Amino acid sequence: MHAETLLRIDRDHLIHPVSAWRDHEEAGARILRSGKGAWLTDIHGKELLDGFSGLWCVNAGYGCQSVVEAATEQMARLPYATGYFGYASEAAIELAGRLAAKAPGNLNRIFFCQGGSDAVDSVLRFIRFFQHARGTPQKRHVIGLAKGYHGSTYAGSGLTALAAFHRDADVPLSWQHHIPSPYPYRHEGDGQDSTIIADSVAALQQKVAEVGAANVAAFFCEPVQGSGGVIVPPRGWLAAMRRACTELGILFVADEVITGFGRTGPLFACETEQVVPDMMTVAKGLTSGYAPMGAVFMSDEVYETVRDNTPPGVPIGHGMTYSAHPVSAAIGLAVLDLYEGGLLANGVAAGRHLASRLTTLSEHPFVGDVRISGMLAGIELVTDKTSRRKPDPSLGLSKKLAALGYRDGLLFRAFADDVIGLAPPLCCSIEEIDLMCDRLTRIIHEIANLRDVSSRRA
Ligand SMILES: Cc1ncc(COP(=O)(O)O)c(C=O)c1O
Numbered sequence: 419m420h421a422e423t424l425l426r427i428d429r430d431h432l433i434h435p436v437s438a439w440r441d442h443e444e445a446g447a448r449i450l451r452s453g454k455g456a457w458l459t460d461i462h463g464k465e466l467l468d469g470f471s472g473l474w475c476v477n478a479g480y481g482c483q484s485v486v487e488a489a490t491e492q493m494a495r496l497p498y499a500t501g502y503f504g505y506a507s508e509a510a511i512e513l514a515g516r517l518a519a520k521a522p523g524n525l526n527r528i529f530f531c532q533g534g535s536d537a538v539d540s541v542l543r544f545i546r547f548f549q550h551a552r553g554t555p556q557k558r559h560v561i562g563l564a565k566g567y568h569g570s571t572y573a574g575s576g577l578t579a580l581a582a583f584h585r586d587a588d589v590p591l592s593w594q595h596h597i598p599s600p601y602p603y604r605h606e607g608d609g610q611d612s613t614i615i616a617d618s619v620a621a622l623q624q625k626v627a628e629v630g631a632a633n634v635a636a637f638f639c640e641p642v643q644g645s646g647g648v649i650v651p652p653r654g655w656l657a658a659m660r661r662a663c664t665e666l667g668i669l670f671v672a673d674e675v676i677t678g679f680g681r682t683g684p685l686f687a688c689e690t691e692q693v694v695p696d697m698m699t700v701a702k703g704l705t706s707g708y709a710p711m712g713a714v715f716m717s718d719e720v721y722e723t724v725r726d727n728t729p730p731g732v733p734i735g736h737g738m739t740y741s742a743h744p745v746s747a748a749i750g751l752a753v754l755d756l757y758e759g760g761l762l763a764n765g766v767a768a769g770r771h772l773a774s775r776l777t778t779l780s781e782h783p784f785v786g787d788v789r790i791s792g793m794l795a796g797i798e799l800v801t802d803k804t805s806r807r808k809p810d811p812s813l814g815l816s817k818k819l820a821a822l823g824y825r826d827g828l829l830f831r832a833f834a835d836d837v838i839g840l841a842p843p844l845c846c847s848i849e850e851i852d853l854m855c856d857r858l859t860r861i862i863h864e865i866a867n868l869r870d871v872s873s874r875r876a
Contacts, residue, residue, distance in 0.1 A: 454479075567640070622663075663696075679753075710740075798836060
């Protein structure tokens with residue numbers, strides 16, 4: 419179909435996720451046609467270096483033949499098998515077994531769903547089942563972090579703490595609470611790692627005391643906050659929060675939808691601090707974006723508590739038609755082969771190079787903070803480095819940045835609050851990382867020197 423026709427149909431019929439509908443109709447879609455490795459080609463033949471792995475998900479890069487073949491083979495042989503009524507597919511069973519073997523500690527039970535949002539929503543339901551099963555149904559309150567993102571189901575959007583997801587949506591719900599984010603660059607105290615960690619632990623303890631220890635079920639966090647602006651907590655923070663949850667008698671849930679599958683280096687970010695959550699959510703890198711799939715990893719203890727306190731013959735009422743979809747599972751297996759066959763190691767090496775290149779950017783007068791965890795990076799722009807003043811929202815920086823990126827053939831995330839997000843595919847070569855950083859540096863330089871921006875810089 420001709421590009422103009424597609425643009426018209428898109429405007430008239432396709433509702434885009436998390437978009438300003440009026441603005442989208444004015445701007446029109448950027449239509450992508452193909453991809454190979456870290457590169458995308460749009461409908462006009464323009465080549466784009468994908469510095470964001472689609473939406474932090476195409477960890478293996480585009481066009482992996484082994485993944486395509488695994489999907490094709492599964493689709494031809496058995497495109498669908500329900501998990502209901504005791505049925506299963508070979509691929510789903512094999513994937514659950516391999517993931518359980520790789521998972522932290524005793525996270526041995528795996529529930530497959532379609533993506534990250536329903537993984538979070540599933541956890542919220544499993545928490546209810548668990549608390550009922552252990553005879554503490556009043557434990558229904560859940561605590562998350564400011565700037566946290568946990569998807570956009572009804573319940574998940576309330577646990578999320580980003581204004582766009584709360585506006586006109588009647589969330590957070592009455593049982594959802596938030597404590598401050600462990601945000602080193604904008605920490606209100608001395609910014610020392612130990613203070614940031616102590617402040618988070620104290621905030622959690624205080625919130626639990628305020629809501630009542632007998633009423634709190636769980637604490638949720640991302641090991642690195644992604645959509646909130648790539649906020650990397652200090653080393654030791656995750657383990658301290660895990661410990662605090664154990665002491666407070668509440669479940670610790672790690673949302674590894676972004677950080678899972680090599681994004682920060684190891685297969686799961688929790689491994690870095692030997693943290694074993696009670697439940698863990700993943701999606702994105704699980705299939706590297708080749709097909710929708712998410713998963714909940716559940717500890718033996720949570721699983722057995724629910725199992726042993728539910729009468730025989732009574733089903734646990736949670737499931738979806740596409741739970742453990744065999745094509746997604748076959749893709750998951752092929753992608754896992756890639757991670758184990760060198761992709762994780764390549765991501766670690768490329769991530770080191772990315773860090774060395776981006777660190778030099780922090781000298782730039784328009785760059786306040788550069789934060790990096792493996793192949794995940796955030797660059798925070800400020801108009802005054804000393805006071806850490808944020809650019810005036812009227813400058814519309816994120817739109818300008820995204821437009822310059824597209825013009826120069828570089829895709830990254832331009833967050834609304836002046837943070838540039840990078841999450842390159844783990845398959846990137848050192849040359850591709852260099853090209854990405856060269857292009858980004860030029861763009862930051864250009865935007866800092868735009869007349870309306872430079873006139874408001876200190
Ligand atoms: C930490 C986290 N949790 C949950 C989600 C929701 O995942 P999905 O968009 O697959 O529903 C996301 C998506 O970016 C995420 O970053």
